[in-house]
Amino acid sequence: MNFYGHDKQVELFLRTIKSNRLHHAYIFSGIKGIGKRYFATNIARYLCCEERAYFSKCLCRSCRMIDEGMHPDIYQINRESLLADNIRELISDISMTATVGTYKVVIIDDADVLSATNQVVAANILLKTLEEPSDSTIFFLITDRYDEILATIRSRAVNIMFRPLEFHDVKDAVSSLRPDISFIDTAVSLSYGSIGKALDIIDSNIINVNQLLIDKEFVKFVEYIRSVPDTKTLFMVISNIYPYVLVLYKETGYYELSELSYYMLEILKRLNYNINLDLIKSDFASKIVEVLSEKI
Numbered sequence: 189m190n191f192y193g194h195d196k197q198v199e200l201f202l203r204t205i206k207s208n209r210l211h212h213a214y215i216f217s218g219i220k221g222i223g224k225r226y227f228a229t230n231i232a233r234y235l236c237c238e239e240r241a242y243f244s245k246c247l248c249r250s251c252r253m254i255d256e257g258m259h260p261d262i263y264q265i266n267r268e269s270l271l272a273d274n275i276r277e278l279i280s281d282i283s284m285t286a287t288v289g290t291y292k293v294v295i296i297d298d299a300d301v302l303s304a305t306n307q308v309v310a311a312n313i314l315l316k317t318l319e320e321p322s323d324s325t326i327f328f329l330i331t332d333r334y335d336e337i338l339a340t341i342r343s344r345a346v347n348i349m350f351r352p353l354e355f356h357d358v359k360d361a362v363s364s365l366r367p368d369i370s371f372i373d374t375a376v377s378l379s380y381g382s383i384g385k386a387l388d389i390i391d392s393n394i395i396n397v398n399q400l401l402i403d404k405e406f407v408k409f410v411e412y413i414r415s416v417p418d419t420k421t422l423f424m425v426i427s428n429i430y431p432y433v434l435v436l437y438k439e440t441g442y443y444e445l446s447e448l449s450y451y452m453l454e455i456l457k458r459l460n461y462n463i464n465l466d467l468i469k470s471d472f473a474s475k476i477v478e479v480l481s482e483k484i
C-alpha cells in the first residue's frame with residue numbers, strides 16, 4: 189500500500205489524533221484523482237488499526253477487513269448510494285457501538301451532490317447528525333466542488349484542501365499502477381497533478397491520438413474519433429489536441445485552423461450538456477478532414 193504526496197495533511201492528522209483533537213466531520217476538497225478518498229480511508233485504517241500503523245502497510249485483522257471493503261465500522265458511500273433511505277439506515281447503524289474498534293468512520297464521495305434539489309431529505313438527515321456529533325463517529329465528505337457543498341454542512345465541518353500532486357508523485361503512482369507504459373512523462377505532464385487524470389489519459393490512448401495528428405495520419409485520426417465510446421473521452425481528446433491546433437495555426441497562418449480551434453471550444457462546451465454523441469463525432473470528424481487534410 190503506497191500513498192503519494194500530501195505530506196502536510198499526513199502530519200496534521202497524526203498530530204491531531206495524537207493530541208485527541210479530532211473533529212467529528214471533515215470536508216476533503218480538491219480536484220479529482222489526487223487521493224482524497226484514499227487519504228480518508230488511510231485515516232480510517234489508523235483509527236481502527238490494532239497495530240496503530242499510520243499510512244504504512246499493516247496486515248492486522250482490522251486493516252485486512254478495510255482493504256477488502258468488509259470492515260463493519262467503515263461506511264463508504266458513493267454518488268449512486270447517496271439516497272435518503274441509505275443515509276437513514278447509516279445514521280441508525282452508527283448510533284450503535286463500534287463492532288471491532290472504538291471508532292466508526294463514514295466516507296461520503298461527491299458530497300456536493302447533497303445540494304441537489306432531490307437530495308433535500310438525505311441532506312437534512314445527515315445535517316441533523318452533524319449537529320449532534322458523537323465522539324466515536326468521524327465523517328469525511330469528499331468533493332471536487334467545495335463551493336457547491338451546502339453552507340449548513342460546510343459550517344459544521346473542517347475543510348482540508350488538497351492541492352494537485354507534484355510531477356514526481358503522480359509519476360511514481362502511475363508507474364507503479366501501469367508499469368509497462370512508455371509515454372508516462374507525457375501523460376503525467378498533461379494530468380495537472382492528478383493521478384486519476386494521468387491514468388485516464390493513458391487508458392484512453394490519447395497520447396497515441398496526438399501522435400496521429402503530429403504524423404499527419406488524418407484518416408486514422410478520424411477513424412479514432414468515430415470510435416470514441418463516450419463524451420468524457422471525446423472531451424479529453426479534444427482538449428488535448430486543442431493546443432496542437434493553435435500551434436499549427438501560428439506556424440502556418442491558415443485562417444481555417446483558427447476557425448477549427450473556435451469550433452473545438454464550442455464542442456467542448458456542448459459536451460457538458462446532453463448531446464447526441466454520434467452526431468458530434470461525425471461533425472467533428474468531417475471538420476477535421478475538411479481543414480487538416482486539405483491545408484496541412
Ligand SMILES: [Zn+2]
Pocket residue numbers: 236237238239240241246247248249250251252
Ligand atoms: Zn492494522
